Amino acid sequence: MARQAGVSTATVSRALRGLPNVREGTRERVRAAAAALGYVASPSAASLASGRTRAIGLISPVVSRWFFANVIEGAERTLRAQGFDLLLYTFEVTRGSGRTARVDPDVLRRRVDGVLVVGLPLEAEEVESLLTLGAPLVCVGWGGSGQATIRLDDRATGRAATEHLLGLGHRVVGHITGAPDDVSAWSPPVEREEGWREALAAAGLRAVESLRVHGGFDVAGGRASMHRLLVQHPEVTAVFAASDEMAMGAVLALRDRGLRVPQDVSVIGVDGxxxxxxxxxxxxxxxxxxxxxLAARMVLEMIAGATVDPEVVVPTRLVVRTSTGPPPVFS
Structure with missing residues (x-):
């Protein structure tokens, strides 16, 4: 087959396995040669010969939440197109009280060629334990310090969201963040909160601690935290929530209280x-x-021996809809 396609046997192997760093024209010649010869690859034989499982493990705290479900779908679609399977391992996190257990790498040992970690803050010992698998590791959002990571510029995102509210004329802007134990300096909720603080400071306003409430990154938490915020600060005219689901919960709480959005209180979230x-x-x-x-492509490149960027920052963009407007005018 290699002779017929005019390439090396190594290139044939890489082309048929869907690995990167093979030109598309070369890949097509190899596929055409395989079809002409009636060649059908045996996944089990390939795994035995290469020591590869052609599976990628994905560790996530939940599957049902919008962010996680969409990241998982994007990864699975990309891996499937390259002939890889995705092995999903959900890791329970109890809101407000931290983890029920540490990440256990043994559930993936000898079962995967690489690991993706989605939205889960890893402690140093957990990163080290995952590295004992001898497989490439890529994190999305929260992850392990020093590992290949895909994330937002969360601080700039929080700052831009708050600046949008300030630009409309709001001067009492509350913030709904994650859980009380989200304290890692590089975590999304901490960075988004810092963006809120920076924007207020630049406008000559003080980020009063009681203007920040914890919503746990879901609708119910956002709703409850918005009620708490209004009890403490009924003068609030705008709220920046660190996720859209918490923002939706905040809108429900405002409706509970007979307040209008945005005529009485404006609300902005993060996610899309x-x-x-x-x-x-x-x-x-x-x-x-x-x-x-992108995370799936990065881990496949690492499996193939390529060097990848240690940190990829993806952009966010402001989408203005009807939940934000100027503050109410009091006579």
Missing amino acids: HDLGELVGLTTMAQPVAEQGG
Whole structure:
């Protein structure tokens, strides 16, 4: 087959396995030669010969949340196109009380060629334990310090969201962040909160601690935290929530209290959730599925021995809808 395609046997192997660093024209010649010879690859034989499983492990705290589901779908679609399977391992996190257990790499040992970690803050010992698998590791969002990571510029995102509200004339801007134990200096909720603080400071305003409440990154948490915020600060005219789901919960809480959005209180989130347009939510949108696909391509490149960027920062963009507007005018 290699002779017929005019390439080396190594190139034939890489082309048929869908690995990167093979020109598309070369890949097509190899496929044509394989078809002419009636060659059908045996996955089990290939795995035995190469020591590869052609599977990528993906560790995520949840599957049902919008962000995680879309990242997983993007990764799975990309891996499937390259002939790889995705092995999903969900890792339970109890909101507000931290982990129920540490990540256990043994569930993936000898079963995967690479590992993706989605939205899970890893402690140093956990990163080290995953590295004992001898497989490339790529993190999306939260992850392990020093490992290949795909993330947002969360601080700039929080700053831009808050600046949008300030630009409309708001001067009492609350913030709904994650859980109380989200304290890692490089984590998305901490960085988005810092962006909120920086924007307020630049406008000559103080980020009063009681203006920040914890919403746990879901609708129910956002709703409850918005109620708490209004009890403490009924003068709030705008809220920046660190996720769209918490922002949607905040909108529900405002409706519970007979307040109008945005006439009484403006709300902005982060994500670009599919339901955001339905509820008119202003948001800092991020390319979520694309991050999953990019992470999958990175881990495949690392498996092939390529060097990848240690950190890829993806952009967010302001999408203005009807949930934000000027503050109310009091006579």
